Amino acid sequence: MQNKDQVYEALQQHLDNSPVGFPATPSGAHLTVLKHFFTPQEARIAASLSTLKLETAAVIHRRLKRDGFKISLDTLREKLDDMARRGTILVYSEGLKERHYKNAGVTAGGIFDFQVNRLSKELVDTFHQYHEEIFARAEMTGSRSIPQLRTIPVARSIPTPEQRRVSTYDDVRRILEDSPGPFAVANCICRQTKDISGEPCAYSDIRETCLQIGTDHARQYVEMGIARYVSKDEAFEILDRACEAGFILQPENSLKPETICCCCGDCCGILSAVLKSPRPVDMFASNYYGAVDASLCQACGKCVQRCQLKARVLVDGKSTVDLNRCIGCGNCVITCPSGATRLILKEKPLVPPKDKDATYMKILSDKLGFWKSLQLRLKMLLGMRV
Numbered sequence: 001m002q003n004k005d006q007v008y009e010a011l012q013q014h015l016d017n018s019p020v021g022f023p024a025t026p027s028g029a030h031l032t033v034l035k036h037f038f039t040p041q042e043a044r045i046a047a048s049l050s051t052l053k054l055e056t057a058a059v060i061h062r063r064l065k066r067d068g069f070k071i072s073l074d075t076l077r078e079k080l081d082d083m084a085r086r087g088t089i090l091v092y093s094e095g096l097k098e099r100h101y102k103n104a105g106v107t108a109g110g111i112f113d114f115q116v117n118r119l120s121k122e123l124v125d126t127f128h129q130y131h132e133e134i135f136a137r138a139e140m141t142g143s144r145s146i147p148q149l150r151t152i153p154v155a156r157s158i159p160t161p162e163q164r165r166v167s168t169y170d171d172v173r174r175i176l177e178d179s180p181g182p183f184a185v186a187n188c189i190c191r192q193t194k195d196i197s198g199e200p201c202a203y204s205d206i207r208e209t210c211l212q213i214g215t216d217h218a219r220q221y222v223e224m225g226i227a228r229y230v231s232k233d234e235a236f237e238i239l240d241r242a243c244e245a246g247f248i249l250q251p252e253n254s255l256k257p258e259t260i261c262c263c264c265g266d267c268c269g270i271l272s273a274v275l276k277s278p279r280p281v282d283m284f285a286s287n288y289y290g291a292v293d294a295s296l297c298q299a300c301g302k303c304v305q306r307c308q309l310k311a312r313v314l315v316d317g318k319s320t321v322d323l324n325r326c327i328g329c330g331n332c333v334i335t336c337p338s339g340a341t342r343l344i345l346k347e348k349p350l351v352p353p354k355d356k357d358a359t360y361m362k363i364l365s366d367k368l369g370f371w372k373s374l375q376l377r378l379k380m381l382l383g384m385r386v
Contacts, residue, residue, distance in 0.1 A: 011047045018051035019360040020105040029130040054100035087114025094215040116189045146362040149250040150285035154243045157330025183235045184218035186210040186227035190267040204245035209262035217258035248329040265308035279324045287349040288328030290321040296340035303332035
């Protein structure tokens, strides 16, 4: 290992201990990715930030000073704020006396997503190589009990008798109605990546579909210059357009999601990876599945065309649902002209964690096991870097 790469290797190992992780690659693509986002000085600073716990610049400064890294507190604050503007770390201020910082993940929902509108072909190719080597496989073998995202039905896909039983966390309109906002929308990083690669989305030319919710999350997207604020009514309009395009709604897996992704099988990194599995249903948190009344089915094939998980198939002149592949998105329901398809609520619905932090702690607990998780919580209580 060359000496100049040591700081990046240290950062990779630190980020790999985060809930989502950032595994090394045989080719060294992980180093190329990190070098794109961080200077050596910034990599050293990022390696001193927590991946879980919000900390002030003063706390981070004391840690760097203890490790022999010379930088003034004022310069560190300026550097941290600049890194936050470029989307390489996270900053929070809501309800706090001063700004607090922590590491962002690199892959899904992290640094790469924050590069929307400022992608280069070089970065897209490098990240694609990384994804092919590690991340696609990590998605297939990651935490099954608590995915990062979950699937909720598109509007109008729940039948009237069932509607009374729909939980607020499975109702996209209620998620927005119950949130005080603010709301912001950004272009979809996945579709933008495909555009740069010369493989534009086959489902729609809509790009502005990534909804951000809440003071800190929406604000950071806007401050980075990669999103714009929208009203609640405009957020509903965005979801309506996504529904018409047949996109799958995937909010963050928590009771108070900060993000709602509108995904498709040919662009979304997670969906495209999961499509390779014989049982995509095992990799999604979803409370519904599709069912067909064969007596009503006209074998028009619209559900087959609409399904992005290849869960709908015509057999002997009737539509069927492959329950190993169905993730309960509801897109087939709203396009069925005969009303033969409907969604069924699962016997044991999954209740999401209360917030993003709880989701990530559950992912990390599954990753580490009981005793290492206990040690991690003790470190957090003692104010150590985690």
